[in-house]
Structures are given as C-alpha cells and as structure tokens.
Amino acid sequence: MLKVKLKIDGKRFSIPVPYSVLNLASMIITSKLLNRLVNKAIKKNGSKFNFPEINRKDLKPLLQGLSKNSGVILVDTILKDGTEVIVKL
Numbered sequence: 001m002l003k004v005k006l007k008i009d010g011k012r013f014s015i016p017v018p019y020s021v022l023n024l025a026s027m028i029i030t031s032k033l034l035n036r037l038v039n040k041a042i043k044k045n046g047s048k049f050n051f052p053e054i055n056r057k058d059l060k061p062l063l064q065g066l067s068k069n070s071g072v073i074l075v076d077t078i079l080k081d082g083t084e085v086i087v088k089l
Contacts, residue, residue, distance in 0.1 A: 002066070007084040019067050026063060030056040 002017040028034060038051045066089055075087040 001070075001089075003086075003088045005084075005086040005088070007082075009082070019063065022063055022066070026056065026059045030054050030059065 001019065002022065004015040004017065006013040006015070032053070035051060035053050042049055042051060070089045072089045073086065074089065075085055077086075078084050
C-alpha cells in the first residue's frame with residue numbers, strides 16, 4: 001500500500017492508496033480514449049506538444065516492483081513554509 005502523509009499548517013493528513021487503485025489508474029492512463037482526449041485538448045489550446053502513448057505492458061513491471069519493495073520512502077520533503085510531504089511504500 002502506498003502511504004502519502006501531509007503536514008500542512010500543523011494539521012496532519014494520511015492518505016493510504018492501495019495497489020489495486022494504482023493498477024486501475026494505470027489502466028485509465030494507458031487507455032487510447034484518454035490519450036485522444038488529452039491530445040485533442042492540447043491541440044485546441046494551440047500547443048504543438050503531443051502527449052505520448054503509454055503501453056500498459058511498460059507500466060506493469062513498475063507496479064510489480066513497487067509492491068515488492070514495501071517500506072521504501074520515495075519522497076520526503078519539507079518546504080520553506082513548513083509543509084511536509086512523505087510518500088512511502
């Protein structure tokens with residue numbers, strides 16, 4: 001489970017993200033429909049940037065590696081205004 005911890009202005013928030021939600025999000029990100037909609041919105045704004053197509057088979061080893069390495073801290077940062085962000089597997 002991916003754990004996101006935030007500390008903003010003395011208040012603490014903890015957001016657990018199960019791996020099943022990450023798998024679902026990867027399916028949505030890699031869908032051809034979403035890719036077409038994003039590229040259409042980018043072209044509508046007049047930008048020449050093209051959102052690359054991402055294959056599901058390319059993301060699958062990444063998600064499997066995340067689940068095998070539980071306990072690893074991915075992000076641990078403190079901003080000047082006191083905001084703390086910790087992302088842990």
